[in-house]
């Protein structure tokens with residue numbers, strides 16, 4: 001599969017917009033699965049800022065918060 005230049009530009013713009021949402025969120029993020037089915041690499045969206053990450057990234061983010069609460 002080959003992506004056109006326009007498709008690459010659109011994908012890059014989507015990634016940058018998502019990163020901007022995550023950066024603008026005051027946090028901590030509150031990631032929730034998108035859809036009813038939870039899959040390892042399904043995307044989750046922050047309920048506060050609307051930015052999305054893969055489920056495994058959300059899992060590690062939540063673990064990081066929990067460990068941070070315990071002082072590392």
Ligand SMILES: [Zn+2]
Nearest residue numbers: 025029046049
């Ligand atoms: Zn957030």
